[in-house]
Amino acid sequence: MASKDPFQVSGRWRSLAIPLVFAAAVMIVGTMGVVDPLRDQATADDLRSAIVSDFYRIEHAALAYARDNGEYPAAAFNLSDGYDGGLASRTSAPARHQKTWSGPYLAPLPSRPTPQAFWSLAEPQSLRDADGDGQRDELWTRLNRGNGEVDDETAAWLDRSLDDGRADAGKVRVTPTWIWFELAEH
Numbered sequence: 416m417a418s419k420d421p422f423q424v425s426g427r428w429r430s431l432a433i434p435l436v437f438a439a440a441v442m443i444v445g446t447m448g449v450v451d452p453l454r455d456q457a458t459a460d461d462l463r464s465a466i467v468s469d470f471y472r473i474e475h476a477a478l479a480y481a482r483d484n485g486e487y488p489a490a491a492f493n494l495s496d497g498y499d500g501g502l503a504s505r506t507s508a509p510a511r512h513q514k515t516w517s518g519p520y521l522a523p524l525p526s527r528p529t530p531q532a533f534w535s536l537a538e539p540q541s542l543r544d545a546d547g548d549g550q551r552d553e554l555w556t557r558l559n560r561g562n563g564e565v566d567d568e569t570a571a572w573l574d575r576s577l578d579d580g581r582a583d584a585g586k587v588r589v590t591p592t593w594i595w596f597e598l599a600e601h
């Protein structure tokens with residue numbers, strides 16, 4: 416005689432239920448252990464390609480500015496918040512560049528790669544001095560790392576991809592606060 420207990424799982428259903436529970440468990444574990452890291456990796460890749468893209472845009476703009484005006488653009492502490500050093504608007508360029516300025520060279524300005532990170536155009540430097548003249552004749556852009564939002568792995572990847580992988584040498588330099596990228600020396 417068949418059981419009347421409505422909660423009793425018959426043998427046939429048990430044989431289906433166990434694989435189903437197992438499959439559900441696999442999906443949950445998969446979601447927790449596999450899918451999230453993949454999404455994190457996609458986000459990390461997006462950040463890296465956005466930074467590389469911004470770097471090339473800034474480099475292209477700064478070199479075009481220097482070619483037209485014979486000098487580097489003015490330093491701009493925070494390109495991402497609209498201080499453009501003359502790269503975007505003529506009125507920001509020095510008076511001596513007003514006639515030769517033929518920008519905008521950088522439009523739009525680079526947005527913040529992360530909520531707190533931002534791009535900056537530094538004062539002329541003598542960090543690398545490849546030409547050995549001891550002058551502050553290098554133009555560098557630098558990315559403020561936004562209190563670690565641009566993490567050490569990303570910074571190391573940028574140095575490996577664009578330079579020599581050494582934080583304190585070459586054309587990309589990594590400090591806890593900034594990632595420096597050399598644009599020109601002359």
Ligand SMILES: [Ca+2]
Nearest residue numbers: 544548549550
């Ligand atoms: Ca030099």
Ligand SMILES: [Ca+2]
Nearest residue numbers: 581584585587
């Ligand atoms: Ca380096």
